[in-house]
Amino acid sequence: MKKLALSLTAVAFSISAATTHAGEVEVLHWWTSGGEAASINVLKGLMEEEGHTWKDFAVAGGAGESAMTVLKSRAISGNPPASAQIKGPTIQEWGDLGxxxxxxxxxxxxxxxxxxxxVVSNTMKHEGHYVAAPVNVHRVNWLWANPEVFRKSGASIPTTWKQFITEADKIKAAGFTPLAHGGQAWQDATLFEAIALEKGAKFYNSAFIGLSDTTLRSEDMIDVFRTFKKVRGYVDSGFSGRDWNIATSMVINGDAAMQIMGDWAxxxxxxxxxxxxxxYVCYPAPGTSEMFTFNIDSLAMFKVKGEDNQKAQQDLARLILEPEFQETFNLNKGSIPARLNMSREKFDTCAHSSMDSFLASSSTGNLLPSMAxxxxxxxMVQGAIYDVVTNYFNDESMTPEVAVDKLARAVKASM
Known part of the structure; x- marks a missing residue:
């Protein structure tokens, strides 16, 4: 909250209509990979069928850091887009700023x-009012694997992180990269989160939602960092700066055995x-079969002037939740619909597993928001965790104990 508020102190809250065409919506998003681009084009087509103009404003970057920088710049100038891909607590931050x-x-x-x-509707609301529309629900704690690489390596799909080390050694000995990974802060955090999740929902909630100093400094957290560094030994030397979809292609092409990544993969x-x-096969990340870390993609709607543009914006929100878009988008994207009671007929086994796990975990307390x-x-807190996690991942000399101390200090300073 502090970071966003400070960056927008000088904002003039009068928002000018920068469009000259009636019924235009400018949509800022970071859906730029092959599967993602196909997904967002579905919504663009539906809007054009309604007679509206879609102005695409795509900013590449898997976790949206670049897109958020652009959005802040646009907001400061008093000219935000009609809609932007925003999620989680950030929706509340923008809502608080009006x-x-x-x-x-x-x-x-x-x-x-x-x-x-x-859990989805609550995320879309600010002070009890809807301000965003959800396009899907992603399960983050997935392991994607190439079964042919496992067969050639004589390895089995790991169900714990301890077993991951054992199987990864076999895969490495067979000449394959055990873990496809991209060295970007959000990807490092995705892997770190999956390892921490093995410690259970209570530990996860306490560390990343409760931000408990005791939990952040615990022996369990030291063990998480210790395992995280071991896993680092099973990625290839060219991982630095690699985009997530390029890492996915390593699994697709049989160069790597596994990837820990959300179901957008x-x-x-x-x-x-x-x-x-x-x-390919999909399994819960090692040790996390009973849990579901979720990431909800949504489009938040910014205040715009002009009745035609406001009508287009309202139609955009309506279309997002209609069954046609929810089905087609999520079939392309790899996620599951945000809308309940959708037909499962066209969805594959991975999606069915995700749907089942989403419903089951929501009743057991194991449905958890993704920190990464x-x-x-x-x-602010997320950024602090990112910094510590990615610095540790890339610093061979930093010990787990030092990392835990840095994590606790960084989180405390960002609260």
Whole structure:
């Protein structure tokens, strides 16, 4: 909150309509990989069928850091886009600053309170009012694997992080890269989060939602960092700066055995013509089969002037929750619909597993917001965790004990 508020101190809250065409929506997002681009083009097509103009504002970058920088710049100039891909606590930050428009009329007509799971609808609201529309629910704690590489290596899919080390040694000895990974802070945090999740929901909640100093400094957290550094030994030397979808292609092409990544990775397999259960397999990240870390992609709506543009914005929100878009988008993206009671007929086994796990974990307390993907904590806290985690991952001399102390201090300073 502090970081966003400080960066927007000088904002003039009068927002000018920068469009000259009636019924235009400018949409800022970072869906730029093959599967993602195909997904967002579905929504663009639906808007054009409604007679509106879609102005695409795509900013590449898997976790949206670059897109958020651009959004802040636009907001400071008094010219934010009509809609932007925002999620988690960041929605609340923008709402607190008075930028977001009320979508309650659209939500009421579409029965959003009925068709959305409560954990999703709560995330879309600011002070009890809808300000954003969810496009999907991602499961983050997935392991994607190439079964042919495992067969050639004589290895088995690991179900614990201890077993991961054993199987990764076999894969490495067979001449393959055990773990496809991209050396970017958000990818490091995604891997770190999956390792921490093995310690259980209580530990995860205490560390990343409660931000407990005791938990952040605990022996369990030291062990998480210790395992994290061991896993670092199973990525290839060219990982630094690699985009997540390039890492996914290593698994697709049989150069690497596994990737720890959210189910947007499945969109890349789909785009490459690969079939779940045949060309690739999906399993919960080691030790996390009973848990579901979620990342909800959403489009928040910013205040705009002009009745035509406001109507286009309302239509955009409505279309996002309609079954046609929810099905087509999520089939392309690899995620599951945010909307309940959707037909499962066209979804594959990985999606069915995700749907089942989402419903089961929501009743057991094991449905958890992803820290790595901006769902659990403020952008300030998330940034502090990113810095410590990625510096540790790349510093061979830093001990787990030192890392834990740095983590606790950084989180405390960012609260």
């Amino acid at each position: 930028f977001l428009t009320n979508l309650d009329d659209v939500a009421k007509k579409g029965d959003w309170d009925v068709v959305l799971p409560q 499945k969109g890349e397999f789909t785009a490459a013509g690969k079939k779940a259960g045949i060309d 993907h901006g769902m659990a904590a403020s952008s």
